[in-house]
Amino acid sequence: MADYVKVALDAMGGDHAPAEVVKGAIEAVNEEKKVKIFLFGDESRIRQELSGYTYDSAQVEVVHASEVIGMSEPPVNAIRKKKDSSIVKGMAYVKQGECDAFVSAGSTGAVLVGGQVLVGRIKGVERPPLAPLIPTADGVTLLLDCGANVDARPSQLVQFAKMGSVYMENVVGVKDPKVGILNIGAEEEKGNALVKETFPLLKNCPDINFVGSVEARDVPLGAVDVVVCEAFTGNVLLKTYEGVGATLISAVKEGMLSSVRSKIGALMVKPALKKTLKKFDIEQYGGAPLLGLKGLVVKTHGSSKAIEIKNSIMQCVTFKEQHINEKIQEKITLTDPS
Amino acid sequence: MADYVKVALDAMGGDHAPAEVVKGAIEAVNEEKKVKIFLFGDESRIRQELSGYTYDSAQVEVVHASEVIGMSEPPVNAIRKKKDSSIVKGMAYVKQGECDAFVSAGSTGAVLVGGQVLVGRIKGVERPPLAPLIPTADGVTLLLDCGANVDARPSQLVQFAKMGSVYMENVVGVKDPKVGILNIGAEEEKGNALVKETFPLLKNCPDINFVGSVEARDVPLGAVDVVVCEAFTGNVLLKTYEGVGATLISAVKEGMLSSVRSKIGALMVKPALKKTLKKFDIEQYGGAPLLGLKGLVVKTHGSSKAIEIKNSIMQCVTFKEQHINEKIQEKITLTDPS
Numbered sequence: 001m002a003d004y005v006k007v008a009l010d011a012m013g014g015d016h017a018p019a020e021v022v023k024g025a026i027e028a029v030n031e032e033k034k035v036k037i038f039l040f041g042d043e044s045r046i047r048q049e050l051s052g053y054t055y056d057s058a059q060v061e062v063v064h065a066s067e068v069i070g071m072s073e074p075p076v077n078a079i080r081k082k083k084d085s086s087i088v089k090g091m092a093y094v095k096q097g098e099c100d101a102f103v104s105a106g107s108t109g110a111v112l113v114g115g116q117v118l119v120g121r122i123k124g125v126e127r128p129p130l131a132p133l134i135p136t137a138d139g140v141t142l143l144l145d146c147g148a149n150v151d152a153r154p155s156q157l158v159q160f161a162k163m164g165s166v167y168m169e170n171v172v173g174v175k176d177p178k179v180g181i182l183n184i185g186a187e188e189e190k191g192n193a194l195v196k197e198t199f200p201l202l203k204n205c206p207d208i209n210f211v212g213s214v215e216a217r218d219v220p221l222g223a224v225d226v227v228v229c230e231a232f233t234g235n236v237l238l239k240t241y242e243g244v245g246a247t248l249i250s251a252v253k254e255g256m257l258s259s260v261r262s263k264i265g266a267l268m269v270k271p272a273l274k275k276t277l278k279k280f281d282i283e284q285y286g287g288a289p290l291l292g293l294k295g296l297v298v299k300t301h302g303s304s305k306a307i308e309i310k311n312s313i314m315q316c317v318t319f320k321e322q323h324i325n326e327k328i329q330e331k332i333t334l335t336d337p338s
Numbered sequence: 339m340a341d342y343v344k345v346a347l348d349a350m351g352g353d354h355a356p357a358e359v360v361k362g363a364i365e366a367v368n369e370e371k372k373v374k375i376f377l378f379g380d381e382s383r384i385r386q387e388l389s390g391y392t393y394d395s396a397q398v399e400v401v402h403a404s405e406v407i408g409m410s411e412p413p414v415n416a417i418r419k420k421k422d423s424s425i426v427k428g429m430a431y432v433k434q435g436e437c438d439a440f441v442s443a444g445s446t447g448a449v450l451v452g453g454q455v456l457v458g459r460i461k462g463v464e465r466p467p468l469a470p471l472i473p474t475a476d477g478v479t480l481l482l483d484c485g486a487n488v489d490a491r492p493s494q495l496v497q498f499a500k501m502g503s504v505y506m507e508n509v510v511g512v513k514d515p516k517v518g519i520l521n522i523g524a525e526e527e528k529g530n531a532l533v534k535e536t537f538p539l540l541k542n543c544p545d546i547n548f549v550g551s552v553e554a555r556d557v558p559l560g561a562v563d564v565v566v567c568e569a570f571t572g573n574v575l576l577k578t579y580e581g582v583g584a585t586l587i588s589a590v591k592e593g594m595l596s597s598v599r600s601k602i603g604a605l606m607v608k609p610a611l612k613k614t615l616k617k618f619d620i621e622q623y624g625g626a627p628l629l630g631l632k633g634l635v636v637k638t639h640g641s642s643k644a645i646e647i648k649n650s651i652m653q654c655v656t657f658k659e660q661h662i663n664e665k666i667q668e669k670i671t672l673t674d675p676s
Contacts, residue, residue, distance in 0.1 A: 237578050272600035
């Protein structure tokens with residue numbers, strides 16, 4: 001029992017909860033014997049979903065939570081008031097050490113606020129960045145911060161660089177990951193006040209592989225492994241990424257179905273194209289971790305299907321087994337430039 | 339003669355100068371009898387290019403400029419020192435009223451600095467934003483500012499909204515264009531300090547159609563006609579747009595050529611797909627205007643081919659004929675909220 005990686009899962013969060021969330025949990029436990037899932041939410045609805053599956057019951061536990069935090073509720077208030085919500089109860093399990101990680105497809109704001117307030121930061125971490133992996137031409141890149149903590153300070157960006165490096169090296173397996181600061185030109189003198197102040201700090205940071213500025217246009221090419229930026233800009237980059245990708249892919253599909261001739265052609269290119277587009281499908285990579293917390297919190301897309309839930313759970317296993325938080329703690333404490 | 343729209347063209351700017359620039363100029367004069375092009379640059383090289391074309395010689399004039407400002411030269415210094423460069427001389431023609439507009443595919447920095455320093459701002463305009471049109475699912479959207487003037491103030495963003503509205507209504511022909519402020523959520527309380535301060539100003543601005551916040555993911559869908567933001571963020575959005583588009587399109591092409599079966603299919607979908615992708619091809623829309631100057635300055639991509647140069651010239655014609663600057667002047671003066 002003690003060897004399980006224990007994941008608290010918000011069974012009520014996201015557009016397809018609880019059905020797809022429970023399905024993802026079952027797919028995870030059936031693939032990975034080391035994981036145990038705690039499903040938080042309406043017990044009877046969860047049990048009803050569970051009744052359709054075969055799985056090792058030692059790997060799944062249901063914890064009743066009578067409340068749900070809605071997608072558009074003001075997060076600070078919701079976290080404070082809804083003590084019996086799946087998010088607040090699930091995070092409490094992480095805080096108390098009964099679970100190692102928490103995964104939710106629910107309200108981003110509530111997950112971010114709850115992560116800081118309920119789970120708490122690792123000592124020395126100023127801000128926990130939300131750090132999604134984004135697909136690139138030759139793999140994935142970690143983008144941080146994409147969270148709600150806008151208007152960051154330079155010292156915080158330096159911590160993002162360190163935490164991102166630990167994650168890419170140990171969870172994704174990229175040796176000596178290249179770190180770039182998001183900028184509007186390649187030269188050191190380019191940028192806004194924040195970038196100009198942060199650049200020399202990153203340059204002088206001994207334990208990361210800082211390669212300088214990275215322009216947004218080079219991010220999809222995989223120019224660097226870790227992109228460091230302030231949360232407002234990071235959010236704009238991430239959402240543009242998703243928006244342009246989705247719009248282009250649907251335009252390509254629509255274009256291919258516009259004539260009889262192209263419809264036949266579309267059938268022939270479909271298998272090959274599917275493989276290509278799958279690489280750019282953000283669901284393949286699971287949710288985004290909120291780094292620097294005492295325990296792991298993973299936020300998956302509101303639109304998450306079972307596959308993304310499963311991948312998010314798998315990420316928690318690697319995170320725990322690779323001792324990411326211990327490594328973050330060490331990196332933050334040892335070389336804090338401030 | 340007096341009826342010509344006179345465009346100063348930097349014949350030495352961009353990756354394909356002077357050949358493609360001259361070609362674009364000739365295509366423009368052969369299509370539009372009302373335009374006269376002044377080609378600035380190395381006279382003998384320009385004349386050599388011109389010798390291959392048939393055109394009305396009254397519509398083309400060559401003005402020798404012995405210097406070229408390089409893409410990576412520090413712009414302020416280059417504008418100050420290289421008095422005989424194609425950019426400085428071309429802009430001087432606009433300043434002196436000998437030309438109505440200036441078009442360049444050369445150094446963005448030099449064009450932005452030159453626009454402000456040499457051409458000068460319309461009275462009351464705090465900052466001239468660089469305002470590219472970006473393709474969306476159902477048309478185009480104007481994104482401003484994407485220039486080099488980062489860390490803008492709220493009053494400047496309000497001016498961007500006004501100038502952008504004038505441009506979309508009169509150059510692109512969108513009636514009562516919808517203006518959105520780029521934000522990381524739809525709610526009014528979301529955003530960084532700049533957005534929170536600007537939001538109420540835009541809301542209270544009587545002569546624009548402000549619809550609230552727009553998330554980056556909804557920009558490609560054409561959610562609004564004018565997106566207002568600070569230049570650093572705007573540049574990140576624009577470059578992500580271009581980068582993801584280019585990466586995805588090349589991945590789609592590569593995917594389609596990965597098997598014999600898909601290669602045959604690719605031939606069949608090609609005509610239909612070409613039409614679709616053309617819509618997302620940024621070159622179709624000509625360069626980005628620098629709004630709020632006494633005269634028009636248009637910056638086209640460094641990689642511009644003849645088609646983009648021609649479209650940029652055509653944009654100058656509409657700009658002049660629609661009296662955009664007079665309309666901007668009026669809007670800025672009448673309702674300045676500061």
